[in-house]
Amino acid sequence: MPSPRPxxxxRVNAAALAALPAILARLFPAGKREGAEFVIGNLNGDPGRSLRVSYRKGCWRDFSADIGGADPVSLVAAKERVSQIEAARLLGRMLGVDHG
Structure with a gap:
C-alpha cells in the first residue's frame, strides 16, 4: 500500500486564508464578524464571543478554553479534534487544493 502524500x-493555509470568511461561516454558522475578527462562543460553535479568529492572519484564540493557534489548519484540527495533518487534508479537500 503506497504511503500518503506529504x-x-x-499551501493549504494560504488557500484557507484567501477563503477564510467562507470557511468560518461553514464551520461556525452562528458566528459573526466584529471588525477584523470573526467571533463565536467556542470551538463547538455555541453563540458568544470567546473564540476569535483574525481574518488577516488566520490566528485564533478560544479565551474560554485558553487554547489557540497560528493558522486555519490548527483551528480546524482543534474544532474537529483531529491531527494537524488530517486537518490540512480536510481543508485541502474543502478548498479543492492539492495539499501535497
Whole structure:
C-alpha cells in the first residue's frame, strides 16, 4: 500500500486564508464578524464571543478554553479534534487544493 502524500501546510493555509470568511461561516454558522475578527462562543460553535479568529492572519484564540493557534489548519484540527495533518487534508479537500 503506497504511503500518503506529504502535506504542504503552507499551501493549504494560504488557500484557507484567501477563503477564510467562507470557511468560518461553514464551520461556525452562528458566528459573526466584529471588525477584523470573526467571533463565536467556542470551538463547538455555541453563540458568544470567546473564540476569535483574525481574518488577516488566520490566528485564533478560544479565551474560554485558553487554547489557540497560528493558522486555519490548527483551528480546524482543534474544532474537529483531529491531527494537524488530517486537518490540512480536510481543508485541502474543502478548498479543492492539492495539499501535497
Amino acid at each position: 502535506v504542504s501546510f503552507d
